[in-house]
Amino acid sequence: MLVESILKAPDTALVAAFEQPDSPFIGKDAGELVGLPCGVAISSDVAAGVAQADCLIDFTRPEGTLHHLELARAAGCGMVIGTTGFSADGKAAIAAAAEHIPVVFAPNMAVGMNAVFKLLDVAARILNEGYDVEIIEAHHRLKVDAPSGTALRMGEVVADALGRDLDACAIYGREGVTGERDGQTIGFSTIRGGDIVGDHTVLFAGIGERIEITHKSGSRMPYAAGSLRAARFIAPRKSGLFDMQDVLGLK
Numbered sequence: 001m002l003v004e005s006i007l008k009a010p011d012t013a014l015v016a017a018f019e020q021p022d023s024p025f026i027g028k029d030a031g032e033l034v035g036l037p038c039g040v041a042i043s044s045d046v047a048a049g050v051a052q053a054d055c056l057i058d059f060t061r062p063e064g065t066l067h068h069l070e071l072a073r074a075a076g077c078g079m080v081i082g083t084t085g086f087s088a089d090g091k092a093a094i095a096a097a098a099e100h101i102p103v104v105f106a107p108n109m110a111v112g113m114n115a116v117f118k119l120l121d122v123a124a125r126i127l128n129e130g131y132d133v134e135i136i137e138a139h140h141r142l143k144v145d146a147p148s149g150t151a152l153r154m155g156e157v158v159a160d161a162l163g164r165d166l167d168a169c170a171i172y173g174r175e176g177v178t179g180e181r182d183g184q185t186i187g188f189s190t191i192r193g194g195d196i197v198g199d200h201t202v203l204f205a206g207i208g209e210r211i212e213i214t215h216k217s218g219s220r221m222p223y224a225a226g227s228l229r230a231a232r233f234i235a236p237r238k239s240g241l242f243d244m245q246d247v248l249g250l251k
């Protein structure tokens with residue numbers, strides 16, 4: 001979808017596309033997969049690719065992204081990072097690299113989800129007493145990290161709005177005799193199955209009423225479209241760490 005979006009946009013050009021070295025797609029035309037042959041052969045040589053590019057869009061795994069980040073930094077190439085599941089050290093490495101190159105790092109590139117982050121801030125400030133906060137997310141069976149990066153960001157938005165520290169108040173799943181619910185906690189529940197693209201709900205459960213704010217992805221195309229917006233956003237910039245709220249002018 002990234003390749004398709006880049007090839008179809010009037011203001012972007014695909015100069016390289018990557019797979020791992022053992023991929024059967026190495027050497028094939030990157031556009032052929034989406035019926036748009038473009039003369040760019042899929043490669044595993046990220047260093048050579050970033051040397052020609054203004055921006056590297058990376059949705060891989062934390063270890064891959066951090067390696068690519070070093071290559072992008074050495075080449076002075078900006079980066080859009082969609083990968084989730086980073087440790088604190090990984091996030092610090094991204095922030096350090098962003099002192100030298102422009103980076104957009106966001107757990108969810110979809111415009112709709114970024115609107116939801118704003119709605120959550122408003123909702124949490126209104127529902128700041130007497131409402132228990134639970135975050136429920138569902139994804140496809142191939143997803144490897146949990147909770148999703150988006151669910152964690154939802155938790156951060158709500159915790160910030162409520163003046164809480166997410167690290168101190170998050171509960172990741174429950175089992176056994178858990179005792180009564182502590183009203184200061186924010187609970188996370190994870191579902192994995194089939195081909196669910198990505199569903200996220202924040203539930204504010206009060207006495208006599210419940211408020212649910214939900215986002216459902218039916219396609220991955222909004223992530224690709226958001227990534228292109230992020231790439232355009234960093235094009236004129238020399239350095240700095242940004243997220244999709246910056247890209248969309250929501251801060």
Ligand SMILES: NC(=O)C1=CN([C@@H]2O[C@H](COP(=O)(O)OP(=O)(O)OC[C@H]3O[C@@H](n4cnc5c(N)ncnc54)[C@H](OP(=O)(O)O)[C@@H]3O)[C@@H](O)[C@H]2O)C=CC1
Pocket residue numbers: 019020023059060061063064065081082083084085106107108109110149223
């Ligand atoms: N921010 C956002 O909007 C979104 C974020 N994501 C995140 O993007 C990431 C990727 O998700 P998804 O596309 O579903 O995953 P996939 O497994 O479909 O794709 C990941 C790709 O990265 C490659 N890869 C894995 N490890 C490495 C590595 N160490 N070095 C280089 N390449 C590597 C994989 O190769 P191989 O298959 O050979 O292992 C594969 O081509 C996840 O962290 C996910 O949460 C996903 C969608 C939206």
Ligand SMILES: O=C(O)C1=N[C@H](C(=O)O)C[C@H](O)C1
Pocket residue numbers: 084107108139143147148149150151197198199
């Ligand atoms: O792995 C996925 O698929 C997705 N990952 C991101 C996340 O962890 O939040 C974004 C989206 O939910 C899809």
